[in-house]
Amino acid sequence: MEFVLIAYDGTDAQAQERRLKVREAHLALVGELKKEGKMLYGGAILDEADKMIGSVIIYDFPSRTELDSYLKEDPYVTGNVWQKIEVHTFRTAPLCKNIAKVKA
Numbered sequence: 001m002e003f004v005l006i007a008y009d010g011t012d013a014q015a016q017e018r019r020l021k022v023r024e025a026h027l028a029l030v031g032e033l034k035k036e037g038k039m040l041y042g043g044a045i046l047d048e049a050d051k052m053i054g055s056v057i058i059y060d061f062p063s064r065t066e067l068d069s070y071l072k073e074d075p076y077v078t079g080n081v082w083q084k085i086e087v088h089t090f091r092t093a094p095l096c097k098n099i100a101k102v103k104a
Contacts, residue, residue, distance in 0.1 A: 001060070001061060001062065001063060001064070001089065002040070002058060002059065002060050002089070002090040002091060002092060003058070003059045003060075003061065003064065003067055003087050003088065003089060003090055004056065004057070004058055004059075004087070004088050004090040005055070005056065005057045005058075005059060005071075005085065005086070005087050006045075006054070006055075006056050006085075006086045006087075006088075007054050007055045007056075007057075007076065007082035007084065007085045007086070008045070008053065008054040008082065008083060008084040008085075009052070009053050009054050009081055009082060009083060010080070010081070010083040011083075015081070015083075016051065016052070018079055018080055018081050019052060019076070019079075019081045021079065022075035022076060022078075022079035022081060023075075025075040025079075026074060026075040026076050026079075026081075029073070029074060029075065030042065030057070033059070033070070037060060038059060038060055038061055038070075039057060039058070039059055039060075040058040040059065040060055040092065041057070041058045042055060042056060042057035042058065043055070043056060043057075054082070055076065055082070058090060058092065064087070064089075067087065071085075071087075
């Protein structure tokens with residue numbers, strides 16, 4: 001089952017520092033999910049100055065429960081980077097499935 005995560009970083013003065021502190025750990029974990037086929041596509045949300053202020057990720061987990069279990073371990077969650085998280089069920093358009101595989 002596919003899910004889209006839209007997560008926004010905090011807006012306090014330490015938000016960028018928290019993100020950068022755990023970014024490599026987050027990317028390593030997401031890289032493992034990519035190899036397992038559980039992370040399909042993702043990236044950072046940028047503000048007008050190209051500063052990272054959040055993330056959008058398309059996941060493929062067997063259930064919402066399993067996604068939630070994973071999210072409890074994501075460094076952006078444990079590191080208090082993401083302050084607002086939305087998760088919605090998602091369906092990749094058939095045309096885009098091939099595009100996502102090529103970019104991977």
